Structures are given as C-alpha cells and as structure tokens.
Amino acid sequence: MFQMSDKAQTIRVYNLRADTLEFIGAGDAYIPPHTGLPAHCTEIEPPDAGEYTAVIFRNGKWVVAEDYRGVKLYSTESGQVVHVNTPGPLPENITISEPSSVWDRWDGEKWVFDxxxxxxxxxxxxxxxxxxxxxxxxxxxxxxxxxxxxxxxxxxxxxxxxxxxxxxxxxxxxx
Missing domain, CATH: 1.10.287 (Helix Hairpins)
Incomplete structure (x- = not known):
C-alpha cells in the first residue's frame, strides 16, 4: 500500500480511465515529497483480462467485468449490427452470434431460418x-x-x- 514520504520516490502505478475506472496501462510515477498518488491510478497490480473482459478498479480492488466494446454484436429483434459503449453484460436483446441470413429469427437461444x-x-x-x-x-x-x-x-x-x-x-x- 502506498505510504506518503518526506522523500521523493518513483513507484510503479496502474492507470485508470477517469470515467469507467478501467485499467488502461502501467507506468512509473515520480512522487514528490509529502504528496500522494496521482489522480486515477493505483499501486495495486491488476489481474489479466481475458477475451470480452475489462479490468475495473472499484472500492479499492480490481474487478473483472464483461466488455463487448468493439465487438460485432447483433440485435435479436432485428438481426442488425449494434454496438455497446460501456463495459458490462450484454443486454437481453443482444447476442454475439451472427445471423446467417436476413431470414433468420432469434428463438431465444440461436438463430433459426424463417x-x-x-x-x-x-x-x-x-x-x-x-x-x-x-x-x-x-x-x-x-x-x-x-x-x-x-x-x-x-x-x-x-x-x-x-x-x-x-x-x-x-x-x-x-x-
């Protein structure tokens, strides 16, 4: 855990995105005497993120959350491509599964030809x-x-x- 000091120090920090608090990279930070950590960072090392996940710092610890930003997703109502802008589970009417034709309809689990x-x-x-x-x-x-x-x-x-x-x-x- 970070300790404020009367001496300058350089420590490894893990930077957070200001709006979502997700991990965006690591680096060394110079900490002048009698100051704390820079904003939006922690000295706690994050876990590795897997596919379709983001690592988010909440309440002093890292949480691995679902993350489908940048992934081609489909509306189960229309079959049209949709996008999500924030980490989190997929809404009920969205799937990662692509329909194979314009005549496919979602049956609650998979696309079926109509x-x-x-x-x-x-x-x-x-x-x-x-x-x-x-x-x-x-x-x-x-x-x-x-x-x-x-x-x-x-x-x-x-x-x-x-x-x-x-x-x-x-x-x-x-x-």
Whole structure:
C-alpha cells in the first residue's frame, strides 16, 4: 500500500480511465515529497483480462467485468449490427452470434431460418415486379392506342398493340 514520504520516490502505478475506472496501462510515477498518488491510478497490480473482459478498479480492488466494446454484436429483434459503449453484460436483446441470413429469427437461444418470412418476401417482390411490368405495358398500350386513333400507327405498331393487350390480360389473370 502506498505510504506518503518526506522523500521523493518513483513507484510503479496502474492507470485508470477517469470515467469507467478501467485499467488502461502501467507506468512509473515520480512522487514528490509529502504528496500522494496521482489522480486515477493505483499501486495495486491488476489481474489479466481475458477475451470480452475489462479490468475495473472499484472500492479499492480490481474487478473483472464483461466488455463487448468493439465487438460485432447483433440485435435479436432485428438481426442488425449494434454496438455497446460501456463495459458490462450484454443486454437481453443482444447476442454475439451472427445471423446467417436476413431470414433468420432469434428463438431465444440461436438463430433459426424463417421460411415463412422468406416466402412472404419473395411473394411481395414478385407482386411488385408484376405491378411494375403492368405499368410499363399499360403505358406502351396507351401510346400505341393514340397512334391508332390518329391514324399514324404502323402495321408493326398494331401488332405490338395486340401483343401487349394479350400480355396485359394474361398478367391480370395472375391476380
């Protein structure tokens, strides 16, 4: 334990981050006579930190705490990447396990593939594609009908108009 002295001394200190009190490095500190330790340090040597841990100085002793800062984490609600900014255990809705697809859902322990979500999304994409195709066909039909109305449609235009109208009817039947 540090003892104040009437003589200058150089001692090994372990520096703490001011806001979290976690160990950030060691060094030698010059202590002038009749003074104490510099702020945010201790002379007590910290234990080694393992993976996903931080060593924090609390109430005069070192505590090893979970630490997931800088680790790629995932929301169990959305599968999106999330970040934590302070040491501590993971919140309930966060996992270190990465989903393997956008269709994975968290079952409380692991990611599982959600076939229904994939199927629903594929159906919605197909419907959007069909609606987009219908808009393009209807726009071209409108232009060809105007050309026919004004007597400026070529034989090729009229054949294309017939083809597009059949296609439009066919796509409508898919509803």
């Amino acid at each position: 076939e229904a979500a994939e199927r629903d999304n594929l159906a919605a994409e197909a419907e959007k594609q069909r609606a987009d195709e219908m808009r393009l066909i209807e726009r071209e039909i409108t232009l060809l009908l105007r050309a026919e109305k004004h007597g400026i449609a070529s034989e090729e235009d009229l054949e294309r108009l017939e083809e597009l109208e059949r296609l439009s009817v066919g796509l409508q039947k898919l509803l």
